[in-house]
Amino acid sequence: MNSQNGRLYRWFSERYGVTKVVEFLRHKTVPVHRGSVWYYFGGVSLFLFIVQVLSGILLLLYYRVGAESSYESVQYIITKVPFGWLIRSIHSWGANLMVLAAMIHMFSVFFERAYVKPRELTWVTGFFLLALAMAFGFSGYLLPWNKLAFFATKVGTDIAGAIPWAGDFLLRLLRGSEDVTGATLSRFFGLHAAILPALFTVILAIHLMFVQVQGMSEPHLSPAQKKPPMPFFPNFVLRDMLLWLLVLNLLALLAVFLPWELGEKADPFAAAPAGIKPEWYFLGAFQMLKLLPAHLLGIEGELFGILGISLGLVLWVLFPWWDRWDPARPRKLWVKSVGILVVAGFLTLTIMGWVMQ
Amino acid sequence: MTSKNPEQTNDSQSPDGMSRRTFLDGALWVGGIAVVASVAYPIAKYLVPPEQTEPDPTTVNVGKVEDFAPNTGIIFKMGRKPGLLICTSQKEFRAFYATCTHLDCTVQFRADMGLIWCACHNGRYDLNGINVAGPPPRPLTPLRVNVAEGQVFVSREDA
Numbered sequence: 001m002n003s004q005n006g007r008l009y010r011w012f013s014e015r016y017g018v019t020k021v022v023e024f025l026r027h028k029t030v031p032v033h034r035g036s037v038w039y040y041f042g043g044v045s046l047f048l049f050i051v052q053v054l055s056g057i058l059l060l061l062y063y064r065v066g067a068e069s070s071y072e073s074v075q076y077i078i079t080k081v082p083f084g085w086l087i088r089s090i091h092s093w094g095a096n097l098m099v100l101a102a103m104i105h106m107f108s109v110f111f112e113r114a115y116v117k118p119r120e121l122t123w124v125t126g127f128f129l130l131a132l133a134m135a136f137g138f139s140g141y142l143l144p145w146n147k148l149a150f151f152a153t154k155v156g157t158d159i160a161g162a163i164p165w166a167g168d169f170l171l172r173l174l175r176g177s178e179d180v181t182g183a184t185l186s187r188f189f190g191l192h193a194a195i196l197p198a199l200f201t202v203i204l205a206i207h208l209m210f211v212q213v214q215g216m217s218e219p220h221l222s223p224a225q226k227k228p229p230m231p232f233f234p235n236f237v238l239r240d241m242l243l244w245l246l247v248l249n250l251l252a253l254l255a256v257f258l259p260w261e262l263g264e265k266a267d268p269f270a271a272a273p274a275g276i277k278p279e280w281y282f283l284g285a286f287q288m289l290k291l292l293p294a295h296l297l298g299i300e301g302e303l304f305g306i307l308g309i310s311l312g313l314v315l316w317v318l319f320p321w322w323d324r325w326d327p328a329r330p331r332k333l334w335v336k337s338v339g340i341l342v343v344a345g346f347l348t349l350t351i352m353g354w355v356m357q
Numbered sequence: 358m359t360s361k362n363p364e365q366t367n368d369s370q371s372p373d374g375m376s377r378r379t380f381l382d383g384a385l386w387v388g389g390i391a392v393v394a395s396v397a398y399p400i401a402k403y404l405v406p407p408e409q410t411e412p413d414p415t416t417v418n419v420g421k422v423e424d425f426a427p428n429t430g431i432i433f434k435m436g437r438k439p440g441l442l443i444c445t446s447q448k449e450f451r452a453f454y455a456t457c458t459h460l461d462c463t464v465q466f467r468a469d470m471g472l473i474w475c476a477c478h479n480g481r482y483d484l485n486g487i488n489v490a491g492p493p494p495r496p497l498t499p500l501r502v503n504v505a506e507g508q509v510f511v512s513r514e515d516a
Binding site (some may be wrong): 151154155157158159161169172173176177178179183268269270271272273274275276286289290292293294295300301302 | 404405406409432433434437438439441455459460461462463464465475476477478479488491492493494
């Protein structure tokens with residue numbers, strides 16, 4: 001490394017032990033096998049998070065929170081501010097792509113069984129990052145204060161309100177009043193622009209630290225199947241950068257050719273518009289709530305659905321403790337079946353939610 | 358301090374049998390919990406908004422009788438909540454809170470279906486506000502309608 005001789009490098013290494021970091025990066029490798037392509041989706045999620053932070057900061061320069069100003073300020077951003085439409089559209093599309101990339105990342109980790117010992121907590125922190133990404137999506141969706149967002153937030157917070165015992169408290173905590181009002185908007189803005197970014201950054205740092213400390217998970221292959229690993233720097237990093245550039249292009253194409261619509265301003269005294277639907281990643285849950293009958297097993301269908309989804313999520317986050325690594329059984333049919341069932345169920349409900357009125 | 362063993366000195370028993378270490382541990386725990394509680398309690402209380410003190414009106418004037426065509430419905434402000442006033446094909450008025458009992462969306466009158474419909478999850482109520490199809494678990498909350506001097510007044514049932 002040429003810079004090692006540079007004065008700047010010397011200045012730092014005399015004070016901060018930079019050589020250790022450089023040595024670590026120089027020796028870091030990435031395993032090469034048939035599933036290597038899935039390694040890139042964690043990086044893509046990270047890239048999209050960075051895009052969200054930067055475009056979000058830009059939106060903050062003009063966005064004014066409030067029932068009388070939110071919609072108007074977003075309208076101002078997309079009609080008057082130079083390239084405002086682009087920044088806003090990038091932020092909306094970026095959010096969707098980030099959730100998608102994180103989901104692909106999660107399911108690839110699941111099918112590769114990369115969560116087994118010693119990586120249980122990498123799985124758990126990753127699960128919470130995806131949950132936070134969805135909370136980002138839910139809270140950000142309200143901020144333009146349009147009709148769809150208004151009713152989506154009514155439904156979403158009402159679901160929280162149906163939770164036994166804590167429901168009333170949670171509902172008022174989330175809404176900042178009995179109904180979805182300007183108070184809710186203020187809270188969601190604080191959540192979206194301060195609390196969630198702080199939480200996300202901390203958990204992301206822990207998640208990445210785990211990956212660095214333990215190295216990347218490798219499928220258990222026979223020595224004959226093994227290939228030499230790839231150096232992280234520069235081989236993997238350059239591939240990563242190329243993919244990030246491609247994702248940036250995809251994002252730009254979507255933002256330019258399918259600009260995100262603003263819709264009509266929220267009106268608390270108007271009926272919910274026909275054809276109302278949440279973002280795609282909540283469509284599955286939405287469709288389930290639609291299909292459940294009014295009463296099921298002695299409780300309200302809504303509560304049944306919430307309890308069912310919560311139980312499923314708890315089982316999912318604890319999966320590394322259900323499926324422990326056993327060298328005698330490198331492949332387990334039941335694990336694969338669970339994964340396929342979950343993906344198929346999610347896709348089926350999502351598509352049903354998409355096409356059904 | 359005459360003892361040569363420092364451990365013994367630190368753990369010296371007081372007359373009531375409690376060691377200094379146990380006492381300090383306990384005091385630290387109590388003090389620590391008190392600090393956490395005195396920070397957490399005001400924050401937890403602050404997060405929950407105060408109750409609205411402004412009273413909701415018990416009766417609302419929705420408009421003139423002749424303004425409503427048969428087989429139509431409108432959303433009006435019943436205090437802070439949306440209300441739904443329906444004028445049936447027999448020119449009879451009915452009113453409900455327009456909040457769907459499923460997940461809090463605002464329902465609407467659908468003349469083509471002859472029903473009250475919720476767009477969010479396809480919930481349906483008949484014109485008496487009874488949940489007849491889809492996920493709503495309960496009927497809509499009814500409101501009382503009075504016609505006086507050609508005006509339609511809607512009031513809460515408890516008023």
